[in-house]
Amino acid sequence: NAGVTQTPKFQVLKTGQSMTLQCAQDMNHEYMSWYRQDPGMGLRLIHYSVGAGITDQGEVPNGYNVSRSTTEDFPLRLLSAAPSQTSVYFCASSYREGQPQHFGDGTRLSIL
Amino acid sequence: EDQVTQSPEALRLQEGESSSLNCSYTVSGLRGLFWYRQDPGKGPEFLFTLYSAGEEKEKERLKATLTKKESFLHITAPKPEDSATYLCAASSGSARQLTFGSGTQLTVLP
Numbered sequence: 001n002a003g004v005t006q007t008p009k010f011q012v013l014k015t016g017q018s019m020t021l022q023c024a025q026d027m028n029h030e031y032m033s034w035y036r037q038d039p040g041m042g043l044r045l046i047h048y049s050v051g052a053g054i055t056d057q058g059e060v061p062n063g064y065n066v067s068r069s070t071t072e073d074f075p076l077r078l079l080s081a082a083p084s085q086t087s088v089y090f091c092a093s094s095y096r097e098g099q100p101q102h103f104g105d106g107t108r109l110s111i112l
Numbered sequence: 113e114d115q116v117t118q119s120p121e122a123l124r125l126q127e128g129e130s131s132s133l134n135c136s137y138t139v140s141g142l143r144g145l146f147w148y149r150q151d152p153g154k155g156p157e158f159l160f161t162l163y164s165a166g167e168e169k170e171k172e173r174l175k176a177t178l179t180k181k182e183s184f185l186h187i188t189a190p191k192p193e194d195s196a197t198y199l200c201a202a203s204s205g206s207a208r209q210l211t212f213g214s215g216t217q218l219t220v221l222p
Binding site: 043045048 | 116154155156199208213214
């Protein structure tokens with residue numbers, strides 16, 4: 001009964017490094033999304049996907065890439081990390097768009 | 113541009129002291145209003161979805177209501193285990209994106 005699994009839980013990067021945040025769900029959900037959560041700003045949508053092979057930008061997509069080759073996985077790539085990308089990142093999924101989303105427990109990312 | 117505003121930012125209650133949290137929204141064609149609970153170090157946990165003005169939903173000590181401009185989360189006789197941050201979010205238009213408020217941090221003192 002895993003739900004939405006995010007790895008790693010914590011990560012420290014240096015400015016300019018790249019990395020991939022992993023997200024996997026085992027509920028056969030079509031819709032998946034990535035958010036960042038910063039103090040006082042709530043959750044902001046980075047990218048989302050309505051099914052395998054289909055992705056689109058959210059509110060704050062710059063500096064991030066996504067792909068969706070399978071229904072289960074939706075990785076988020078930081079191309080060249082910047083201190084402004086220090087945040088907590090949440091992946092979420094739902095049966096389809098507009099339905100309640102299930103969230104993972106987040107990846108806490110620090111960029112030095 | 114869709115906007116969701118929550119108030120107050122923080123609320124401290126004594127155990128048993130009922131209160132309400134507010135979520136005001138400005139969206140183009142509301143498709144759904146969602147309430148989530150978030151505990152420290154965890155992801156948000158779904159509580160309720162409301163779809164139309166006048167709708168109400170209840171779960172234990174929590175009741176969510178919806179009007180055309182805002183939603184309320186009423187907490188009746190809260191317990192310390194109700195302490196958490198409560199988030200609301202609105203879905204509009206194609207329903208492909210959620211707009212979240214910044215949350216209300218609730219602390220219930222024993």
